[in-house]
Amino acid sequence: MALFKATPPPPPEEAAEYPPDTLEQRYASLLAAKGKTDDNTLTNGFLRAILEFALREAASDIHFDPQGDTFRLRFRIDGSLEDKLAFSSKDFSVAAQLRVMAGFPPQAASAYSPEDGGFEAMVGDRPVRFRVSAFPSIHGDKLVLRVLDMGHQTLMLEHLGFAPDVLAQVQSAIKSPSGIFFVCGVTGGGKSTTLCSILKTLTRPEISIMTLEDPVEYMLPGVSQSKISPQAGFTFADGLRSILRQDPNIIMVGEIRDKETAEIAIRAALTGHLIFTTIHTISSVGVISRLVDIGVEPFLISSSTIGVIAQRLIRRVCPECAQPDTPAPQIVNRIVTRSGLAAKPILTAPEGKFVAAVGCPACNGTGYRGRLGIFEFLQLNNELKTLIDTKASVADLHKAAVKSGMRTMLMDGIIKARAGLTTLTEVLTSVSE
Ligand SMILES: [Zn+2]
Structure with missing residues (x-):
């Protein structure tokens, strides 16, 4: 990829504020x-x-x-x-x-x-x-x-917005010596940022990390990055086969889209490699059913998966104009219906600082400025592994995941709304379960 050094920056402006122009x-x-x-x-x-x-x-x-x-x-x-x-x-x-x-x-x-x-x-x-x-x-x-934006983007796993307990679980899972770790979500939902932050955490001189990407979004010092080119016959599956001959410890595969890539990746994960990849699904358990749908044997999935992060980006309220708010009963009812949580703990939690998006010049009247990640992290216990092996439905997998302690994206969103970072309305419209 060509790097173009743009024309020299304009002379620094006197004031830190931008001049008032359009x-x-x-x-x-x-x-x-x-x-x-x-x-x-x-x-x-x-x-x-x-x-x-x-x-x-x-x-x-x-x-x-x-x-x-x-x-x-x-x-x-x-x-x-x-x-x-x-x-x-x-x-x-x-x-x-x-x-x-x-x-x-x-x-x-x-x-x-x-x-x-x-x-x-x-x-x-x-x-x-x-x-x-x-x-x-x-x-x-x-x-x-x-x-x-490299000035703002530090690729720190700690700064992505994981709840502290989930962050600790993720940090522990990515230290596994082998296995496959998935990040899933919609396009533009921040999957690459999360994956690259994970790789940055794991980069050390004594281990070899290689990537296959399409395209390369972040430059990662100490990581051997490459870009696939399907037009030239260099696909994720081809790249993965060649990379395995390079004796890497950790491999990042940009995306799994087909059975061939999925099976090579999983077999590599079962033979001592640590694999990170993304799949285009909206929920963590959706990854399991997608893999089964494309033809991967369930026992390969249950025996290799060390973790699945599902995530999406939602709008953050504008700090300039947000006002304290009590959520409307119909919003609370929808949250209760969707999440299965009781209304009382949602509303009366001691840290309850709900806000309403109002709108001001700083946010172009929208009431929102910037975005915020909401996450769910799935790890497989024995019950989930058995369900996968018996090809259980997405609904049953989801139920078992929640029972095993997984906090869903909806719940993570509610917690972030309760902390005044976003609104319940924004959480509801962004998360479908
Ligand atoms: Zn505002």
């Missing part, structure tokens, strides 16, 4: 300078303004959608896309510039192939890494930049 104003002034300044400088200036505003608004992704002669620019903020600007592709050749920065081949050479790459840039005084993906649409490249 992306539209910046765009208009660059447009007004056309003809007086060369196009490359203007395009770079425009791109820098886009990255700066994306960071300022804490966007996780930047979308450039070509629509005929114009580009529609959108930011994903707290999970939702927001329209920012439409600009003419004739005025600023942003797509061509991004292709160069991301290390893509010239467009003609790859007219119909999707690409992914990345670059690193100083935005203000922060080093930020961007993952870039290009997809050929009928109007030209559709480009999406994922913001990997």
Whole structure:
């Protein structure tokens, strides 16, 4: 992957506050300078303004959608896309510039192939890494930049938002000498961040850690990372077979999507390797049924699995405008129905500090700012292993997991709402069980 060192950062500003301007104003002034300044400088200036505003608004992704002669620019903020600007592709050749920065081949050479790459840039005084993906649409490249804010992102397992008792269980499970550990959740739910934080915890000179990723999101010092390329015939299954000949202790496989990869990974886990991977399912027990569905023998799953984290990101309330609140009875009723918990302990816990999302300029009137992980962690006891071996239903596995002490994502969300970090409404709309 090509690393592009962006143009030097602008001179530090006097005040720590950003100047009071908007992306539209910046765009208009660059447009007004056309003809007086060369196009490359203007395009770079425009791109820098886009990255700066994306960071300022804490966007996780930047979308450039070509629509005929114009580009529609959108930011994903707290999970939702927001329209920012439409600009003419004739005025600023942003797509061509991004292709160069991301290390893509010239467009003609790859007219119909999707690409992914990345670059690193100083935005203000922060080093930020961007993952870039290009997809050929009928109007030209559709480009999406994922913001990997290295200044903020420390990849500390302790900082991800696990409850202290769950964190201790996870830390103990990942120290197993062998076995397979799954992280599951929806796309954009923070799976890679969790996996990379785990690998960072385990990195030591005396052990060999190798990864197969698609794409590589974080650079991990001390870890041998590689990117699969299915178009070139280098799949997760092929990569895994080759990696096993490299004598690693720990392997991270970006995702398990098929039976072949699942079986190689599990057999490696049963022969002394520690494997970390993700599966696209919404709940922890869903991983078990997904593996059975794709054709993996149940006893292989029950004998190799050392832990399953399920997670998702929900919106955090804006600390500037959140107000103390007593949850409405209908919300509490829905929580009671969904979770099977009694209403009283939810509402009368001593740490009960429920808040309502109100809305202020700091959060664009939404009442929410930033995101927060909610988690569940499944470990297999004998009862669960027997249920897996007898192909029990997801509902029965879930029941047994809760009985064994697993705190579900819904429960974790309720605890976080009770601590005033988010609202019960947000938890309810984000978690389906
Ligand atoms: Zn606010």
